[in-house]
Amino acid sequence: MEHTSRSFEIELRELKEKLLLMGGKIEEIIRDAMNSLTERDSGLAQEVINRDHEINRMELQIDDLCFRILALRQPTASDLRFITVCLKVVTDLERVGDMGVNIAERALELNLEAPLKPYVDLPRMSEGAQRMLKSSLDAFVNEDVELAQEVLNSDDGIDDLNRRIFQELVEFMEKDPTNVRRAILLSFISRYLERIADHATNLAEMVIFMVQGRDVRHSLSKSL
Amino acid sequence: MEHTSRSFEIELRELKEKLLLMGGKIEEIIRDAMNSLTERDSGLAQEVINRDHEINRMELQIDDLCFRILALRQPTASDLRFITVCLKVVTDLERVGDMGVNIAERALELNLEAPLKPYVDLPRMSEGAQRMLKSSLDAFVNEDVELAQEVLNSDDGIDDLNRRIFQELVEFMEKDPTNVRRAILLSFISRYLERIADHATNLAEMVIFMVQGRDVRHSLSKSL
Secondary structure, rough: OOOHHHHHHHHHHHHHHHHEEEHHHHHHHHHHHHHHOOOOOOOHHHHHOOOOOHHHHHHHHHHHHHHHHHHHHHHOOOHHHHHHHHHHHHHHHHHHHHHHHHHHHHHHOOOOOOOOOOOOHHHHHHHHHHHHHHHHHHHHOOOOHHHHHHHHHHHHHHHHHHHHHHHHHHHHHHHHHHHHHHHHHHHHHHHHHHHHHHHHHHHHHHHHHHHHHHHHHHHHHHOO | OOOHHHHHHHHHHHHHHHHHHHHHHHHHHHHHHHHHOOOHHHHHHHHHHHHHHHHHHHHHHHHHHHHHHHHHOOOOOHHHHHHHHHHHHHHHHHHHHHHHHHHHHHHHHOOOOOOOOOOHHHHHHHHHHHHHHHHHHHHHHHHHHHHHHHHHHHHHHHHHHHHHHHHHHHHHHHHHHHHHHHHHHHHHHHHHHHHHHHHHHHHHHHHHHHHHHHHHHHHHHHOO
């Protein structure tokens, strides 16, 4: 059968490698964006913003590759599930990249003013979100449902941190109007990090679908 | 050829109808969520929040249908492009639904307090975002590239409104600390609306790919 041909295997491996490469670039973007904030490094922030094009290009290339494989190889069963999941995963990854760019943009604005307070909770939240992202990508590559489930379980912790940070920033704003602008910018960053965690959650859910989807899909196709 | 068979045509029509139905439900959710804010109707807000499950169920059904068609019909060319676009569109639509739920959640909180000011700019922004969403769905159904291009052009207007609203809310907060919490909740709603416009923009871009993608894909598949 064509779908077990050697060139098909090579294309699937190429697809997986491209996604992992994109995932790695995006992890770098988030880490550098947060460093541009905590180390007040506006040059780094600008550099992160410039990397957006590269991510968009990677997204298009991966979409193209998925489309070509679907058109030319007409994959079935688990290969088809893998490729439809890739089409969704790449959208989530691209939007995580956007969040990194947004963080860098807010860092540029914040670096122009005195720091509101030492950044403690935001880096902690960022570490959590980055860990979720990394785990969901690892779970994807290794088809590791258990790890994907761990990602789903850790989302609540991020939401709690986001709420706590927000509460504290509201108090800063209520205490002194000159804090308002900086506190709002920081609350945005907190929400970007929360959305990164949400995207990691989406990825983890897709991994579970990809690995365990067989039975579900089977019962559905029987109903055709 | 199988892909021109009658049952395949019926499945494609079913897919399009399901997407349109979902799009219609989501337009309702956004409209009702905004009404729950402007008319201070917390019962309606709660009702919007309850509709989230229905949207999630629709998303799963549409994903399933796409997957079944890919697996059983192995479509090519424009049919394949239509289905891969559907897989992406449904994700954007589901997230627009989430934005509606978020608006309703913030409305519930805002309705507990006195209004900060008459809601004028937010409804205007919401009308713009809803118009973009409707146009992008119409462009999708009618494969109307010109309409999709109009959607892309109107995104800047929404971004401008978002910035203006945000600027005004910052001034409210700086003027009086008791405004802070309500102003922040309103700034969230402004950003949810901006994200709805972004999703509409994604949809419009996909319509353009779907209709004009033939040449691009052709030149790529030649390089295989």
